[in-house]
Amino acid sequence: SIPLGYFGGIGAASKRGILFKGSNYLDAIANLDAVVFDKTGTLTTGEFKVQQVVGISEDDMAVVAAAESFSSHPIASAITRYAGKDNMSIDDSLLRNIPGAGVAYGNMLIGTLKLLRDNGVDYDKSLNSIPETIVAVAKEGQFKGYILLADTPKSDTANLPLRLKRQGIGMMQILSGDKQALIDKLVSDLNKGGKMHVTGFGDLLPQDKVSHISALKEQGKKVAFVGDGINDAPVLALSDVGVAMGAMGSDMAVETADVVIQTDEPGKVAEAVAIGKRTRRIVY
Ligand code: ADP
Numbered sequence: 001s002i003p004l005g006y007f008g009g010i011g012a013a014s015k016r017g018i019l020f021k022g023s024n025y026l027d028a029i030a031n032l033d034a035v036v037f038d039k040t041g042t043l044t045t046g047e048f049k050v051q052q053v054v055g056i057s058e059d060d061m062a063v064v065a066a067a068e069s070f071s072s073h074p075i076a077s078a079i080t081r082y083a084g085k086d087n088m089s090i091d092d093s094l095l096r097n098i099p100g101a102g103v104a105y106g107n108m109l110i111g112t113l114k115l116l117r118d119n120g121v122d123y124d125k126s127l128n129s130i131p132e133t134i135v136a137v138a139k140e141g142q143f144k145g146y147i148l149l150a151d152t153p154k155s156d157t158a159n160l161p162l163r164l165k166r167q168g169i170g171m172m173q174i175l176s177g178d179k180q181a182l183i184d185k186l187v188s189d190l191n192k193g194g195k196m197h198v199t200g201f202g203d204l205l206p207q208d209k210v211s212h213i214s215a216l217k218e219q220g221k222k223v224a225f226v227g228d229g230i231n232d233a234p235v236l237a238l239s240d241v242g243v244a245m246g247a248m249g250s251d252m253a254v255e256t257a258d259v260v261i262q263t264d265e266p267g268k269v270a271e272a273v274a275i276g277k278r279t280r281r282i283v284y
């Protein structure tokens, strides 16, 4: 039978917008070594805005916007919003979604610089070091230009390292499909004041995130992964505690997760750990 204290813990958590799908996860979250976060939509608002379009012709930009109108990624929404309402019609049989990288439309590639690199497209390598999100466009293997987008950290992201450290968590990491230069900047901001040494890895495809979590588990670490869901279901399932940000997260993530945070605040993870620990003290 389940000790009564667990019901108290689950109830206290749910009042704070944290849903535990079982009492076993209260135990698990109280015993974590590492908390690993997705970036987009989890640590940042995911509300991208187009800042600048560089080098892409009007005709190509119309195709890009039309192609992105089929994608549910927040970056895609920002691009279609920027382009305006009336999209040109395109042949959707030529469209291919490339998870964690972008989209392809016929002989056009729209997505990360890494996507271009992996497809042998040449571009000015200094773009790699711009600490902003770039959606690059190539046609028939030729670089055409790029779209600069910005997304901002959520207000409680800056405090996260300190709050997790106070709960005895020794390791905080960020895994992202976005550029390494941008992740480096976010990490260096989080490390100011030296609360906990945060590390971050960019340019990752969804399967790279899976390998990363597997490696941590093989080192014997108890790991929580926190994500908003787009492409996160496999890592949520693999982690000891999968936490979905449910406010904006995908249904898929909410279903796969062990814990669902109903607000858009990543700081709730520290609260969830605190509730787990308090419950253990009552139960044992
Ligand atoms: P994160 O891991 O930070 O949550 P994602 O895995 O969702 O990010 O996406 C990784 C990167 O892939 C994005 O930063 C973006 O550059 C690119 N990307 C993903 N989907 C699209 C899309 N529909 N159009 C253009 N770029 C995309």
Ligand code: MG
Binding pocket: 038, 039, 040, 041, 042, 227, 228, 229, 230
């Ligand atoms: Mg994401």
